[in-house]
Amino acid sequence: MLLESGTAGIDTFCKRRSRKLDDKKLVKKLRTSGINKFMEGWLNQPMFKSIKQVMLPSEYEEFAKIKTNQNEVGLANSLLGFGTGSMPNFWKKLKNIRVHTLLITEISAMRWIKCFDFKDIIYEKADGIAKITINRPEVRNAFRPETVKELLIAFHDAKECSDVGVILLTGAGPASDGKYAFCSGGDQRIRANKGYVGEDDGVARLNVLDLQKLIRSIPKVVIALVAGYAIGGGHVLHVVCDLTIAAENAIFGQTGPKVGSFDGGFGASYLARIVGQKKAREIWYLCMQYDANEALKMGLINKIVPISELESEGISWANKILAHSPLAIRCLKSAFNAELDGQAGIQELAGTATLLYYMSEEAPEGKNAYLEKRKPEFKKFTRIKNASDLNDDYKSVIIKVDKTSYNGKVYSSQGNAFIGFDEKSYTGQIITIEKKPYNEIYNWQDLQAINFKLDGHYVLKNDINIPKPNINGFPASGFKTIASDTNNTIDGFQGFSFTGSLDGNGFKINNLIIVNSDNDYVGMFGRVSNARFTNIRCNVDSIIGRLYVGGLCGSSQNSVFSKVEVTNGKIISSQNSVGGIIGNAVGGYIKNAFSNSEVYGSSRVGGLIGACEADSLADSYFTGSVFTTIREGGGIAGYNTSKVYKCYSTATQKTPSAVNYESFIGKNEGGTIRQSYWEKDPSGFSLSFFAIYVTNRTRISFLNNKFYDTGQNNLELFIGWDFNSTWLNKGNGSFPTLRWQ
Numbered sequence: 251m252l253l254e255s256g257t258a259g260i261d262t263f264c265k266r267r268s269r270k271l272d273d274k275k276l277v278k279k280l281r282t283s284g285i286n287k288f289m290e291g292w293l294n295q296p297m298f299k300s301i302k303q304v305m306l307p308s309e310y311e312e313f314a315k316i317k318t319n320q321n322e323v324g325l326a327n328s329l330l331g332f333g334t335g336s337m338p339n340f341w342k343k344l345k346n347i348r349v350h351t352l353l354i355t356e357i358s359a360m361r362w363i364k365c366f367d368f369k370d371i372i373y374e375k376a377d378g379i380a381k382i383t384i385n386r387p388e389v390r391n392a393f394r395p396e397t398v399k400e401l402l403i404a405f406h407d408a409k410e411c412s413d414v415g416v417i418l419l420t421g422a423g424p425a426s427d428g429k430y431a432f433c434s435g436g437d438q439r440i441r442a443n444k445g446y447v448g449e450d451d452g453v454a455r456l457n458v459l460d461l462q463k464l465i466r467s468i469p470k471v472v473i474a475l476v477a478g479y480a481i482g483g484g485h486v487l488h489v490v491c492d493l494t495i496a497a498e499n500a501i502f503g504q505t506g507p508k509v510g511s512f513d514g515g516f517g518a519s520y521l522a523r524i525v526g527q528k529k530a531r532e533i534w535y536l537c538m539q540y541d542a543n544e545a546l547k548m549g550l551i552n553k554i555v556p557i558s559e560l561e562s563e564g565i566s567w568a569n570k571i572l573a574h575s576p577l578a579i580r581c582l583k584s585a586f587n588a589e590l591d592g593q594a595g596i597q598e599l600a601g602t603a604t605l606l607y608y609m610s611e612e613a614p615e616g617k618n619a620y621l622e623k624r625k626p627e628f629k630k631f632t633r634i635k636n637a638s639d640l641n642d643d644y645k646s647v648i649i650k651v652d653k654t655s656y657n658g659k660v661y662s663s664q665g666n667a668f669i670g671f672d673e674k675s676y677t678g679q680i681i682t683i684e685k686k687p688y689n690e691i692y693n694w695q696d697l698q699a700i701n702f703k704l705d706g707h708y709v710l711k712n713d714i715n716i717p718k719p720n721i722n723g724f725p726a727s728g729f730k731t732i733a734s735d736t737n738n739t740i741d742g743f744q745g746f747s748f749t750g751s752l753d754g755n756g757f758k759i760n761n762l763i764i765v766n767s768d769n770d771y772v773g774m775f776g777r778v779s780n781a782r783f784t785n786i787r788c789n790v791d792s793i794i795g796r797l798y799v800g801g802l803c804g805s806s807q808n809s810v811f812s813k814v815e816v817t818n819g820k821i822i823s824s825q826n827s828v829g830g831i832i833g834n835a836v837g838g839y840i841k842n843a844f845s846n847s848e849v850y851g852s853s854r855v856g857g858l859i860g861a862c863e864a865d866s867l868a869d870s871y872f873t874g875s876v877f878t879t880i881r882e883g884g885g886i887a888g889y890n891t892s893k894v895y896k897c898y899s900t901a902t903q904k905t906p907s908a909v910n911y912e913s914f915i916g917k918n919e920g921g922t923i924r925q926s927y928w929e930k931d932p933s934g935f936s937l938s939f940f941a942i943y944v945t946n947r948t949r950i951s952f953l954n955n956k957f958y959d960t961g962q963n964n965l966e967l968f969i970g971w972d973f974n975s976t977w978l979n980k981g982n983g984s985f986p987t988l989r990w991q
């Protein structure tokens with residue numbers, strides 16, 4: 251229940267405001283001095299005051315009595331906002347004062363406040379909504395230049411008014427003949443050769459086009475409320491609105507070709523986007539009229555309601571929109587427009603992007619630096635790779651730091667969050683951290699700390715030098731495998747697969763030593779799954795493990811290795827599945843990989859991959875040595891089931907007693923090998939002629955596989971190899987290398 255505002259006869263915004271201020275003063279009087287003083291103040295209102303001057307005191311008293319009784323509405327307004335409870339004494343007396351009350355039952359009970367004094371339109375605002383009504387019902391709300399001029403002013407005002415989020419556009423009605431219209435287009439009575447002639451200046455204009463553009467580009471939702479006719483240029487006006495709600499009596503149509511006019515802009519092209527080309531052509535060529543149901547069917551309008559509910563439905567939709575994020579609505583509107591408004595649409599969308607940028611912390615840094623005559627510090631702002639990288643990892647989180655520091659680094663058990671890269675101990679504190687989509691790795695401790703967040707994304711920011719074991723407290727076992735088989739709870743390490751990504755960023759990891767001969771899954775990474783490695787240069791000293799041992803990773807599942815090299819080291823397994831880069835790869839792919847390491851194991855020993863069951867292995871090469879004591883050893887892979895293409899190996903072999911021991915692939919089982927080469931028996935061992943072991947199930951194409959003789963550098967051998975962007979021909983009889991190296 252609400253006390254009704256009493257401002258009958260006061261219809262301009264400014265007058266209402268000053269009246270409200272007066273009322274406020276009165277309410278203050280009621281609070282501070284009591285009801286009698288309040289009544290005194292009330293009777294001193296300008297209306298009573300001026301009358302007092304022309305009346306006898308007795309007349310005035312009588313008049314004041316009547317007036318105070320009649321003007322409950324105004325009195326009620328004064329009392330509006332006066333809270334209960336603070337001065338109970340007054341409330342006893344207040345019950346004797348009669349006031350109008352209003353029970354709000356419908357949204358249409360809006361208290362519109364009229365703005366400006368327009369001739370052809372009515373412009374009102376209330377509670378975040380602006381309502382613009384074309385007010386020429388006698389001509390079915392046809393517009394003349396003055397009408398459009400006023401509409402432009404009203405729309406501009408609504409655009410600038412930060413209180414307004416939704417604009418309703420409608421037509422006044424019914425006319426004296428009882429008929430309704432939204433708008434019947436340009437006023438044909440004042441149409442001249444060059445447009446519609448203005449009454450005030452006699453200039454001919456087509457200024458409705460500016461209005462159409464404004465309605466489309468205004469960063470707020472415009473809803474057309476159509477009762478009766480929306481015809482000709484009036485029809486185009488509802489077309490350019492964001493949404494249209496129609497009354498049951500609404501009628502739509504274009505008349506251009508009938509009355510010697512056409513709208514080839516939004517009126518044609520945007521209409522065609524809405525209802526389709528065929529229907530739009532029908533509308534324009536035939537100039538027929540369509541009722542609300544037909545319009546709804548062709549997608550020209552959003553909803554049909556009884557005429558009595560047209561405004562309340564518009565308000566209800568507006569309120570729903572007002573409850574949503576204004577920036578999201580704004581971005582959506584410009585995005586919808588950008589799709590067909592070309593450069594202008596992109597400009598609009600970009601304008602919104604600029605607005606958002608200005609609202610960030612980053613943009614003001616540039617302005618502030620300029621004003622403070624200093625260099626801007628943009629480095630402190632995070633470089634975001636792309637929008638999809640903005641996941642939960644990026645958000646600031648409040649965490650309790652409850653892990654002891656590890657080599658100067660501090661962690662929280664909450665999601666094993668990594669706190670940062672400074673040496674300070676935060677243990678026990680509650681802090682806010684900004685997690686970055688990419689954790690930056692500056693030294694070996696940071697690299698080691700990947701263990702604490704195995705689904706993180708990492709990028710090297712320096713060459714990393716791994717300390718030598720037993721020096722300065724570095725453990726005798728060297729670097730701890732990341733995502734090792736053992737769940738080392740003492741350090742809080744996670745024992746599961748690494749599922750994130752590591753970008754070497756052109757930097758090198760040097761002198762990697764891992765001594766872990768009693769454990770499986772040994773390498774810089776133990777187990778990885780759906781992980782991604784790019785630009786990795788790893789210079790290994792030695793890596794020693796049991797089963798599944800690799801220079802970069804012991805075992806991988808569905809992971810991607812692109813541009814990776816493991817060089818100069820000894821990769822040693824006491825058992826099987828050991829590779830210069832990966833011990834055992836299942837699914838995923840490897841490309842642009844290289845190793846020249848020495849790889850040792852009993853079986854499934856590969857220069858690049860021990861057991862290769864990946865989807866593919868391409869554009870990679872091996873120039874080191876493979877030592878297999880029992881079976882299945884090869885320069886590219888010890889055992890292979892995957893597609894191998896455009897690879898070469900110059901592997902040397904030194905334990906000829908092993909079986910399936912070849913310079914390219916030890917045992918190929920179901921894999922496809924194409925466009926690949928290997929050096930013919932460089933170490934003097936004479937194994938199979940093809941230097942490849944073929945089982946019955948093998949589908950090897952020998953089409954382009956040729957023996958490569960040292961010293962021969964005939965590129966014709968490398969048919970299909972990409973020497974422009976992938977491989978590098980160094981000439982002088984040397985073997986090709988990869989360009990990224």
Ligand SMILES: CC(C)(COP(=O)(O)OP(=O)(O)OC[C@H]1O[C@@H](n2cnc3c(N)ncnc32)[C@H](O)[C@@H]1OP(=O)(O)O)[C@@H](O)C(=O)NCCC(=O)NCCSC(=O)CCC(=O)c1ccccc1C(=O)O
Pocket residue numbers: 388389390392429434435436437438439445446456458459479481482483484505506509511512513514
């Ligand atoms: C809307 C009608 C279908 C309604 O019909 P009905 O209910 O039977 O009412 P009427 O008896 O016809 O009309 C009542 C009364 O209003 C007058 N009137 C109605 N519309 C107009 C109008 N547009 N201009 C002037 N006067 C109008 C009508 O004459 C009657 O007055 P009386 O004094 O009683 O005679 C029907 O009224 C109708 O079809 N109206 C005309 C619709 C029309 O053709 N409009 C113009 C289309 S062209 C246009 O809008 C151009 C827009 C524009 O500016 C533009 C945009 C882009 C590029 C170029 C241009 C450009 O300028 O050309």
